[in-house]
Amino acid sequence: MLRFTVNGTEVALDDVPAGESLLTALRERCGLRGTKNACEQGECGSCMVALDGRTACSCLVPAHQVHGHAVTTIEGLSPDNGELDPVQQAFLDCGAVQCGFCTPGLVVAVHDLLAQHPDPTDDETREALAGNLCRCTGYHGIFDAVALAAQRRKDLER
Incomplete structure (x- = not known):
C-alpha cells in the first residue's frame, strides 16, 4: 500500500x-x-x-x-475559493500562456522560486526555470509573469 x-x-x-x-x-x-x-x-x-x-x-x-x-x-495551488492564485493570474495577465502545455510545470517552478526568493533577480529566475521548456512564448512573457507575481505577493503582505 x-x-x-x-x-x-x-x-x-x-x-x-x-x-x-x-x-x-x-x-x-x-x-x-x-x-x-x-x-x-x-x-x-x-x-x-x-x-x-x-x-x-x-x-x-x-x-x-x-x-x-x-x-x-x-x-x-489555487485557493479554495475557485480563483486563480497570484502566479497563475500573472501568467494570464502577461501573456505567458499560449498552448498551455508547459504552464503547469512553470507555475509550480515559479511558486518554488518565490518561496525561496520573494524578489528574484533575473539570474535567480533563469536558474529556477532552467528545467522548464516552452516552445511557444519565447520566455519574455514568463519572465514578466514572475516579476508581476513577485510584486503582487509583496503587495498582499503589506
Missing part, C-alpha cells in the same frame, strides 16, 4: 507496480491530469510538482519513493 498526501489530502494506492512513476500515479490513479506527460526523461519540466515543498520532475520519481511524503500539483 502506497500512502502519501496530494494537495493536502491523504491517498492510499493499492497494487502500484515497482517501476511506476509518480507522474503516472498522479494522472492515472489520482485523476490529477494537470501535471503533463511529455518527455518522460526529466528534460522539459512539464511534469513538475512540489515534493515536500521542493520541485521535482514527477516522471523521474518512482511512485514508491513518495510514501509518507507530501506532493503538490498544479491543482493544489
